[in-house]
Amino acid sequence: MVSLPAAAWNAAGHRISAMVAWQTLDGETRAAIAEVLRQHPDFESWQAHANGADPDLTAFVEASTWPDDIRRDRRFYTAGVDEPTATEPGFPDMERHLHWHYLDRPLNPGARVWPSPGIIDRQLAALARIVGDPQEKISARAYALPWLIHLVGDAHQPLHTASRYALNGQSDNGGNQTTIINPFAAHPSMTLHRYWDDLPGPPWLRGSRLESAVDTLTSLYPRPASAGTPEQWIDESWRIARQHAYPLDGSAVPTISERFHESALAIARSRVTLAGYRLADILQHLFRAAEPQRKRP
Numbered sequence: 001m002v003s004l005p006a007a008a009w010n011a012a013g014h015r016i017s018a019m020v021a022w023q024t025l026d027g028e029t030r031a032a033i034a035e036v037l038r039q040h041p042d043f044e045s046w047q048a049h050a051n052g053a054d055p056d057l058t059a060f061v062e063a064s065t066w067p068d069d070i071r072r073d074r075r076f077y078t079a080g081v082d083e084p085t086a087t088e089p090g091f092p093d094m095e096r097h098l099h100w101h102y103l104d105r106p107l108n109p110g111a112r113v114w115p116s117p118g119i120i121d122r123q124l125a126a127l128a129r130i131v132g133d134p135q136e137k138i139s140a141r142a143y144a145l146p147w148l149i150h151l152v153g154d155a156h157q158p159l160h161t162a163s164r165y166a167l168n169g170q171s172d173n174g175g176n177q178t179t180i181i182n183p184f185a186a187h188p189s190m191t192l193h194r195y196w197d198d199l200p201g202p203p204w205l206r207g208s209r210l211e212s213a214v215d216t217l218t219s220l221y222p223r224p225a226s227a228g229t230p231e232q233w234i235d236e237s238w239r240i241a242r243q244h245a246y247p248l249d250g251s252a253v254p255t256i257s258e259r260f261h262e263s264a265l266a267i268a269r270s271r272v273t274l275a276g277y278r279l280a281d282i283l284q285h286l287f288r289a290a291e292p293q294r295k296r297p
């Protein structure tokens with residue numbers, strides 16, 4: 001079986017993007033988002049992480065990792081691996097949809113490649129359509145919204161849009177099949193994909209520590225003038241992957257140099273911040289479009 005890419009950005013990266021977005025959103029859009037997220041079947045369980053914080057902010061931040069959290073959730077199943085599980089109220093289906101998280105665009109254009117099942121580009125468009133459509137059932141919008149929040153983050157992780165292909169046409173699954181030595185970690189041997197996932201911060205980052213990390217990042221990286229389109233974000237990620245994602249020291253298992261590490265850290269930090277601003281822009285747009293009709297009698 002082809003092994004699948006692991007989670008993009010660990011939870012820290014997704015929570016940073018969500019917090020940047022929440023701080024960027026206007027109050028009206030926040031309220032409209034909260035109204036939808038309160039209909040999500042897992043809204044109450046997200047509150048276990050509130051620690052006295054605003055329940056709507058908590059839901060938004062926890063929703064950002066929900067598509068990764070269900071990888072370990074036995075209510076859900078992996079198609080082609082597990083038996084389908086019973087559909088629970090509020091969910092359209094219980095599939096984990098691992099192929100929604102990425103795209104395997106070859107880093108060596110023109111290479112003979114095996115077709116990849118990754119469809120993050122198509123899902124970003126499909127989920128945005130559902131979230132922004134007031135005619136959709138509220139349960140469908142509540143299911144699509146955490147996915148949209150999450151996939152905007154994934155689209156900014158360079159190794160979720162690109163793969164290196166061997167001469168036989170086999171992909172390294174976004175660096176999941178490429179091993180590196182990272183001397184800056186406690187356990188230096190890891191996949192290149194994991195190395196990039198962990199750059200934004202530790203997976204337990206929440207609460208006041210998350211807020212101060214976000215304050216630092218938003219002062220370092222200001223909001224761009226325009227959000228661009230998902231195609232552009234994916235294209236940027238692919239270019240970054242091609243130029244900066246792979247350490248090349250001529251050995252089969254390259255070692256991360258200090259210079260490479262500094263450059264990778266700066267890229268990861270700017271990408272998670274940018275993802276947050278863009279998430280705010282896309283949500284503002286979608287909920288503004290949905291609003292006038294929603295209020296019709």
Ligand SMILES: [Zn+2]
Binds near residue numbers: 007008068101150154
């Ligand atoms: Zn993901």
